[in-house]
Amino acid sequence: xxxxxxxxxKSLTTTARELVAxxxxxxxxDESTSTIKRRFDSIGVENTEANRRDYREMLFRAKGAADFIxxxxxxxxxxxxxxxDGTPLVQxxxxxxxxxxxxxxxxxxxxxxxxxxxxxxxxxGLRERLAEYAKFGARFTKWRAVIAIGxxxxxxxxxxxxxxxxxxxxxxxxxAGLVPIVEPEVLMDGDHGIxxxxxxxxxxxGEVFNQLRLQRVLLEGMLLKPNMVISAIKAPNRATxxxxxxxxxxxxxxxxxxxxxxxxxxxxxxGDDEATTNLQAINAQAKQAQAPWQLSYSYGRGLxxxxxxxxxxxxxxxxxxxxxxxxxxRLTSAAREGKYDPSMEKQAAAAG
Numbered sequence: 001x002x003x004x005x006x007x008x009x010k011s012l013t014t015t016a017r018e019l020v021a022x023x024x025x026x027x028x029x030d031e032s033t034s035t036i037k038r039r040f041d042s043i044g045v046e047n048t049e050a051n052r053r054d055y056r057e058m059l060f061r062a063k064g065a066a067d068f069i070x071x072x073x074x075x076x077x078x079x080x081x082x083x084x085d086g087t088p089l090v091q092x093x094x095x096x097x098x099x100x101x102x103x104x105x106x107x108x109x110x111x112x113x114x115x116x117x118x119x120x121x122x123x124x125g126l127r128e129r130l131a132e133y134a135k136f137g138a139r140f141t142k143w144r145a146v147i148a149i150g151x152x153x154x155x156x157x158x159x160x161x162x163x164x165x166x167x168x169x170x171x172x173x174x175x176a177g178l179v180p181i182v183e184p185e186v187l188m189d190g191d192h193g194i195x196x197x198x199x200x201x202x203x204x205x206g207e208v209f210n211q212l213r214l215q216r217v218l219l220e221g222m223l224l225k226p227n228m229v230i231s232a233i234k235a236p237n238r239a240t241x242x243x244x245x246x247x248x249x250x251x252x253x254x255x256x257x258x259x260x261x262x263x264x265x266x267x268x269x270x271g272d273d274e275a276t277t278n279l280q281a282i283n284a285q286a287k288q289a290q291a292p293w294q295l296s297y298s299y300g301r302g303l304x305x306x307x308x309x310x311x312x313x314x315x316x317x318x319x320x321x322x323x324x325x326x327x328x329x330r331l332t333s334a335a336r337e338g339k340y341d342p343s344m345e346k347q348a349a350a351a352g
Contacts, residue, residue: 006174006218006221008174008175008177008221009218009220009221011177012174012177012179012218012220012221012222013218013220013221013261015099015139015140015179015221016140016179016220016221016222016223016261016262017261017262018070018099019070019071019099019140019179019223019262019264019296020070020223020261020262020264020294020296021070022294022337023067023068023333023336023337024067024068024069024070024296024333024336025068025069025070025264025296025297025298025299025332025333025336026069026070026071026072026073026101026181026264026296026297026298026299027059027065027069027071027072027073027298027299027300027303027304027329028072028073028142028266028298028299028300028303029056029059029072029073029074029075029078029300029304030073030074030075030078030102030103030142030300031075031300032075032107033047033052033075033077036052036055039304039308040055040313042308043308043309043311043312043313044312044313045312045313046313049077051313052077052078053081053082053083053084053089054084054315055308055311055313056078056081056089057083057084057089057092058307058311058318058321058322059304059307059322059325060072060089060092060093060098061083061092061322062322062325062326063096063322064326065096065098065325065326065329066096066097066098067329067330067333068326068329068330068332068333069098069329070098070099071098071099071100071101071139071140072093072098072099072100072101073101073102073103073140073142073181073298074089074090074100074101074102074103074138075102075103076102076103079100079102079133079136079137079138080136090136090137091137094137099139099140100136100137100138100139101138101139101140101141101142101181102133102136102138102140102141102142103141103142103143103144104122104126104129104130104133104141104142104143104169104173105120105121105122105142105143105144105169106120106121106122107120107121107122108120108121108144108145108146109121111157111158111161114153114155114157114158116148116150116153117148117153117154117155117157117158118146118148118158119158119161119162119165120143120144120145120146120162120165120166122143122169123165123168123169126168126169126172127172127175127176130172130173130175130176130178131176133178134176134177134178138178139178139179140178140179140180140181140223141169141173141178141179141180141181142180142181142183142225142298143165143166143169143170143173143180143181143182143183144183144185144225145162145163145165145166145183145184145185146162146185146187147159147162147184147185147186147187147200147204148187148189148190149186149187149189149190149192149196149197149200149232150190154200154203154204156203159203159204159207160207162184163184163204163207163208163210163211164211166182166183166184166208166211166212167182167208167211167212167214167215167217168215169182170182170212170215170217170222171215171216171217174217174218174221174222179221179222179223180217180222180223181222181223181224181225181264181298182208182212182222182223182224182225183224183225183226183266184204184205184208184226185225185226185227185266185268186200186201186204186226186227187227187268187269188227188230188231188232188233188268188269188270189232189233189269190232190233190234190235191232191234191235191236192231192232192235193231193232193235193239194229194230194231194235194238194239194243194244194247197227197229197230197231197232197247198229198247198250198251201226201227201229201251202251202254202255205224205226205251205252205255205256206254206255209255209256209257219257219259219260220259220260220261222260223260223261223262223263223264224256224260224262224263224264225263225264225265225266225298226252226263226265226266227265227266227268228244228248228265228268228278228282229244229247229248229250229251230244230248230268230270230278231244233269241277241278241280241281242281242285244278244281244282245278245281245282245284245285245286246285248282248285249282249285249286249289249291252291252293253289253291256293258292258293260293261293261294262293262294262295262296263293263294263295263296264296264297264298265279265282265295265296265297265298265299266298266299266300267297267299267300267301267302267303270301270302271305272301272302272305272306272328273342273345275297275299275302275332276302276331276332276335276340277335277340277342279295279297279332279335279336279340280334280335280338280339280340280341282295283295283335283336283337283338284338287338295336296336297332297335297336299332302328302332303325303328303329303332304325306324306325306327306328307321307322307324307325307328308321309324310323310324331344331345
């Protein structure tokens with residue numbers, strides 16, 4: 001769609017570029033109540049509204065985070081929530097120059113007549129919900145589609161229906177003046193190799209951008225949040241960071257238009273160090289290939305695992321947990337700039 005035909009073109013393109021400004025990336029803090037329960041269970045913390053507030057308030061109050069974090073994706077509860085002192089959590093972010101965003105999808109549900117595959121729901125009433133979240137201060141949105149790899153899957157039916165839903169969401173988000181983050185995640189569950197991941201990722205991204213064009217989405221005013229092209233968790237002889245980078249850039253060069261201002265990778269099932277090392281390798285490869293997009297991050301677990309463990313639900317641990325969060329953000333930012341080295345992890349451990 002031509003930029004001059006879109007009523008929100010200027011604000012959308014400006015916001016999208018700000019979200020992938022140099023050194024910066026996005027914190028995904030949009031875990032559903034059931035997902036954050038699993039995180040809290042791992043540290044023995046009860047999944048209450050107060051504990052969820054305290055945990056997220058702790059992250060949002062971390063001084064200096066805005067040096068590395070441009071935006072935070074929030075959950076419905078969080079965007080409406082107030083801190084312990086009555087300050088809206090959204091205000092904690094905006095006062096530091098961090099943009100609030102919101103998860104818009106209603107989760108992945110079984111896809112009819114497609115065993116083992118899902119379709120993301122949430123299109124009903126989406127226009128009205130977008131208007132509501134804009135009033136709460138949201139500047140951008142996110143919608144996740146899930147593509148699983150397994151025996152005889154994914155089907156084209158699954159890829160096409162999810163791509164269509166992603167584009168419907170993106171168009172409605174831009175209509176509301178909010179930058180859509182389009183997230184087609186090819187899962188790394190299973191034992192498939194990197195070649196299979198590359199094949200499925202290329203098919204998926206190709207159809208996603210086909211649907212985005214058909215539904216008149218302004219590419220300059222959106223961001224892509226994809227998986228890296230990577231071996232599955234249980235794959236034998238998992239690919240090196242260098243091979244992950246090579247395959248990722250190759251697939252994206254064939255499928256992602258240069259008009260898209262940025263790609264914000266998800267960390268998926270990767271550990272902290274793996275997600276950081278792979279992001280570093282991808283950025284190094286991108287510089288050699290003169291890739292046209294900003295290659296940044298939108299990490300949930302990759303930024304939160306360390307502070308969650310350090311916090312443990314105890315107010316006495318807030319400072320230590322904030323330090324762990326800032327450290328992960330600093331290292332991820334370094335990787336996004338191609339300046340990360342694994343020795344930084346050891347240096348931090350020694351300092352700690």
